[in-house]
Amino acid sequence: MKQKNLFIGAAVALVVMFAGASMMFTSSKSATSTAIPEANQAALVRAHAPTVGPVDAPVTIVEFLDPACETCATFYPMVKDMMAANPGRIRIVYRWAPFHMGSQDVVAMLEAARKQDKLWPALEALLASQAQWSPGHTPQVAAAWKQLEGLGLNREQMIADMASPEITQRISQDLADAASLNVTMTPEFFVNGKPLPSFGYEQLKQLVDEALKATSK
Amino acid sequence: MSADRQSGRNHQADDARAWTLVFFAWLIASASTLGALFFGEVMRLPPCSLCWYQRIFMFPMALILPFGLFPFDRSVVRAALPLASLGALVAAFHVLLVAGIIPERLEPCKQGVPCSETVIEWFGFVTIPLLSFVAFAAIAALLTFAYYRSSK
Numbered sequence: 001m002k003q004k005n006l007f008i009g010a011a012v013a014l015v016v017m018f019a020g021a022s023m024m025f026t027s028s029k030s031a032t033s034t035a036i037p038e039a040n041q042a043a044l045v046r047a048h049a050p051t052v053g054p055v056d057a058p059v060t061i062v063e064f065l066d067p068a069c070e071t072c073a074t075f076y077p078m079v080k081d082m083m084a085a086n087p088g089r090i091r092i093v094y095r096w097a098p099f100h101m102g103s104q105d106v107v108a109m110l111e112a113a114r115k116q117d118k119l120w121p122a123l124e125a126l127l128a129s130q131a132q133w134s135p136g137h138t139p140q141v142a143a144a145w146k147q148l149e150g151l152g153l154n155r156e157q158m159i160a161d162m163a164s165p166e167i168t169q170r171i172s173q174d175l176a177d178a179a180s181l182n183v184t185m186t187p188e189f190f191v192n193g194k195p196l197p198s199f200g201y202e203q204l205k206q207l208v209d210e211a212l213k214a215t216s217k
Numbered sequence: 218m219s220a221d222r223q224s225g226r227n228h229q230a231d232d233a234r235a236w237t238l239v240f241f242a243w244l245i246a247s248a249s250t251l252g253a254l255f256f257g258e259v260m261r262l263p264p265c266s267l268c269w270y271q272r273i274f275m276f277p278m279a280l281i282l283p284f285g286l287f288p289f290d291r292s293v294v295r296a297a298l299p300l301a302s303l304g305a306l307v308a309a310f311h312v313l314l315v316a317g318i319i320p321e322r323l324e325p326c327k328q329g330v331p332c333s334e335t336v337i338e339w340f341g342f343v344t345i346p347l348l349s350f351v352a353f354a355a356i357a358a359l360l361t362f363a364y365y366r367s368s369k
Contacts (some may be wrong), residue, residue, distance in 0.1 A: 003236060008284060010244055018251045022259045184261075 053091030058215035068100035112161035236254035243282035274304030308350035
C-alpha cells in the first residue's frame with residue numbers, strides 16, 4: 001500500500017513537473033519571440049524579394065517558403081484567398097528557405113523563370129505538381145524541369161541565369177536572413193514583423209485579421 | 218521452523234530494499250524520458266541519430282520497470298539491465314564524440330543534426346549526452362544491486 005502510494009505520487013509529480021515546465025517554457029518563448037524580429041526588420045524584407053500586392057498595403061505578410069515543402073504548397077492557395085478577400089490591403093513578400101536537400105536548385109530555377117516574368121506561373125506549377133518532382137521529399141531537378149514545360153520559358157537562358165552570381169547571392173541572402181530570424185521550419189510567416197505565436201492556419205488568420213483591424217481605423 | 222520464519226523475514230526485508238532500488242531506477246528512467254521529450258517536443262531541439270538510439274533504450278524502461286514493482290519481481294532486472302547497459306554504451310560513445318576524444322570521421326550521422334554539436338551546456342560541463350550517460354549508469358547500478366539484494 002505504502003509502495004503503491006509512493007509510486008503513484010512520484011508518477012503524478014513527474015507529470016505535473018513536466019506540464020509546468022512546458023507551460024513556463026512556452027510562455028517565456030512567446031514573450032521573446034515578438035521581441036526578436038523588431039530588431040531585425042531589415043532582414044525580414046529585402047529589395048530583391050518577390051512580392052505580390054501594393055507596396056503601401058497596410059498589412060505585409062512575409063513568408064519563408066521552400067518549393068519542396070508540402071505544407072508550403074498547402075498554404076499557398078490559402079494565403080492567396082486571404083489576399084483576394086481583402087483586395088489591396090495585404091502585401092505578401094516571399095523569401096526562399098530551401099531547407100530540403102536539392103531544393104536550392106529548384107529555387108534557382110524559379111528565380112531564373114522570374115527573369116522571364118514567369119515566376120508566379122512557374123511557382124504555381126511546381127507547387128501543384130510537387131509530388132511528381134519531389135517524391136519522398138527528395139527534389140529532382142530533371143523532373144522539376146518537366147513541370148515547367150508549356151510555360152514558354154527559354155530554357156537555355158534559364159540555365160545560364162541559374163548559375164549567375166546574382167541569383168546565387170539572392171538565395172544565400174535569404175538563407176542567411178532565415179538563420180538570423182530563427183526560421184528553421186517552412187512555411188514561416190511574419191505579419192507586420194510579428195511571427196506566429198504557434199504554427200497553424202488559424203493563428204495566421206487571426207494575426208492577419210488583427211493587423212487588418214488595427215490598420216483600418 | 219523458527220529458522221525458516223527468521224529467513225522469511227530477512228527475505229521480506231531484502232525484497233523491500235530491492236524494491237526501493239528498482240523504484241529509484243524507474244524514477245530516473247521516467248525523469249529522463251520526460252526530459253528527452255521536453256528537449257525534443259517543447260524546446261524543439263532536433264535529436265541527432267545517437268540521441269534516437271539512447272531514447273530507444275531509455276523509454277521502454279520507464280514502462281517496463283513498474284511491472285517489476287507491483288508485485289515485486291526481480292526478473293524485471295533481466296529485461297531492463299540490457300537496455301540500461303546498451304544505453305550507457307551509446308551515451309558513453311556520444312560523450313566522447315562531443316568531447317572530441319573520438320575523431321570526427323567516426324561520427325555515424327552525416328545528415329541532419331551532427332551529433333558532435335553541443336546544444337546545451339550547463340555549468341560549463343553538463344551536456345545532454347552526459348546527463349544521459351549518468352542516468353543509464355545509475356539505472357544499471359541500481360538494477361544490479363537490486364538483483365543481488367533480493368531473494369530468488
